[in-house]
Amino acid sequence: MTxxxxxxxxxxxxxxxxxxxxxxxxxxxxxxxxxREPANERATATLKxxxxxxxxxxxxxxxxxxxxxxxxxxxxxxxxxxGYWRAQDKANYxxxxxxxxxxxxxxxxxxxxxxxxxxxxxxxxxAITGLEWVHRNIAAYGGDPNAVCLxxxxxxxxxxxxxxxxxxxxxGIDPAFIVGAVAVSGIYDPAPAALISVNEQLRLTPExxxxxxxxxxxxxxxxxxxLMVGGDEPWQWIDQxxxxxxxxxxxxxxxxxxxxxxxxxxxxxxxxxxxESPIGAAMLRLSRARK
Numbered sequence: 001m002t003x004x005x006x007x008x009x010x011x012x013x014x015x016x017x018x019x020x021x022x023x024x025x026x027x028x029x030x031x032x033x034x035x036r037e038p039a040n041e042r043a044t045a046t047l048k049x050x051x052x053x054x055x056x057x058x059x060x061x062x063x064x065x066x067x068x069x070x071x072x073x074x075x076x077x078x079x080x081x082x083g084y085w086r087a088q089d090k091a092n093y094x095x096x097x098x099x100x101x102x103x104x105x106x107x108x109x110x111x112x113x114x115x116x117x118x119x120x121x122x123x124x125x126x127a128i129t130g131l132e133w134v135h136r137n138i139a140a141y142g143g144d145p146n147a148v149c150l151x152x153x154x155x156x157x158x159x160x161x162x163x164x165x166x167x168x169x170x171x172g173i174d175p176a177f178i179v180g181a182v183a184v185s186g187i188y189d190p191a192p193a194a195l196i197s198v199n200e201q202l203r204l205t206p207e208x209x210x211x212x213x214x215x216x217x218x219x220x221x222x223x224x225x226x227l228m229v230g231g232d233e234p235w236q237w238i239d240q241x242x243x244x245x246x247x248x249x250x251x252x253x254x255x256x257x258x259x260x261x262x263x264x265x266x267x268x269x270x271x272x273x274x275x276e277s278p279i280g281a282a283m284l285r286l287s288r289a290r291k
Contacts, residue, residue, distance in 0.1 A: 019236040020192040022265035032266035043098035055133035066097035066107040073144035078108040082154025086115040086201040099273040106143040127159040149180045149287040157186025161214035164221040180286025184228040188244040225255040226282040230263035
């Protein structure tokens with residue numbers, strides 16, 4: 001089985017770009033960013049926030065905390081943005097905090113190191129270290145350190161899976177502090193990215209790909225997981241979600257898998273602020289798993 005040809009090996013360069021470069025498959029991606037800008041500006045202007053809190057020495061090891069009101073420690077939800085491990089910033093995702101805070105959940109929007117200034121190894125390490133900081137420090141901001149849920153989009157979904165594959169016990173932490181994960185439109189095996197134009201910035205090597213392939217590494221955090229992907233995404237991108245779901249199944253997890261009709265890689269961010277959507281509902285439900 002391990003010697004079977006991989007799906008992408010027979011594709012032409014043009015087909016590879018279409019299947020594995022979301023901006024090539026959806027060239028009007030900036031139109032969808034404009035749709036969420038008003039909500040992002042509103043959240044930035046109105047929500048109480050502790051911004052640019054450092055969790056390490058690197059300039060991108062920082063995060064924003066949006067505390068929710070309520071009695072007792074609040075459930076915590078950490079969001080990891082996309083951008084193919086080489087772009088985007090937490091400032092563009094305050095709109096996600098708006099929905100969470102409204103429903104009594106403290107939101108953490110996290111930055112992490114980016115390629116090409118950092119390797120994918122450092123990108124993953126920074127996300128994991130950021131979550132460790134949240135667990136050890138969120139109580140000072142009214143959050144429950146033992147009720148932390150995750151979500152991530154695209155590269156952020158991969159980093160969510162990295163966190164689930166982390167040996168938290170080796171860090172002196174009970175992994176049960178993670179109560180759920182929502183991974184949306186993820187890339188879980190970096191190998192195809194080495195074959196397309198984004199690798200000019202990612203600079204992937206076979207060794208890095210092997211270390212960061214979360215389809216092959218044990219999942220050490222056992223919590224409810226929900227996987228989402230857009231029905232309008234290229235079929236090989238959709239296949240990644242099913243491959244990762246099979247990987248989780250083989251380890252005893254039973255992830256929910258949702259293919260959302262009429263959503264592409266970019267407008268699928270809009271349901272993150274819709275509590276009635278499959279994504280928004282999963283974020284709220286899993287965040288409240290330990291009330």
